[in-house]
Amino acid sequence: MNNNYIRDPEEITRRSFNIIEREINLEILPKNMRPIASRMIHTCGITELHNYIDFSKNAVSSGQQALSEGATIIVDVNMVTAGIDLSALPKNNNILCTLNDDRTRKISTNTKITRAMAAVDLWQPFLKNSIVVIGNAPTALFRLLEIIDTPNNTPALVIATPPGFVGASESKEALINDNRGIPFIAVRGRLGGSAMAVAALNALARGI
DSSP: OOOOSOOOHHHHHHHHHHHHHHHOOGGGSOGGGHHHHHHHHHHHOOTTGGGTEEEOTTHHHHHHHHHHTTOOEEESSHHHHHHOOGGGOTTOOOEEOOTTOHHHHHHHHHHTOOHHHHHHHTTGGGOTTOEEEESSOHHHHHHHHHHOOSGGGOOSEEEEOOOSSSSHHHHHHHHHTOTTOOOEEEEOTTOOOHHHHHHHHHHHHHTO
16 A cells, blocks of 8 residues: 555645636636636546536625625535535524435325425425525425525525436526526536535635
8 A cells, every 4th residue: 555645634635626717717707607617526536527507607706795694505415414524604694404404205195296395395484585505406406496486485595406317407407597586506417426516605604
């Protein structure tokens, strides 16, 4: 085994971002999106990822304002919760995940929908001006778009990176093309995952 490897975490991080800066032209993105894209690339190692990242014009400003005003962060899975850098949150923002709520299981069983969809049904009282982070379940994103029906339950930002082969690309395209103007950051196509979603959120919070 070769023991000649870098052990200093700060040096590893510094070199990683130097490589990203050297190998990827992030100047094609707006200035306020570059740190977010860089963090997302860093977390997955996919240097082409910036070609798949899509976002609304007001995504960063809307998300950062909401966070600074104490917005609730609503997530689809506990993997997202686990990755959130609590020290970066400006207002000790509340984090809500209803996937394992007893009511979620009952709704899912009784209505024969996915547990991820049932969990979203419990978000409705908390949606207004929230930050919604969907990193895993395409059906959660589809359901979210179904239940947003008035300005009173519109999030300040939706971060959407659900991966997979069934519904993943389609759910994100539905968000991107939604004519209600919901602010979003999304990864197009089959690529995605909770790590990308939480990297975007953490970068957003650190930029405040």
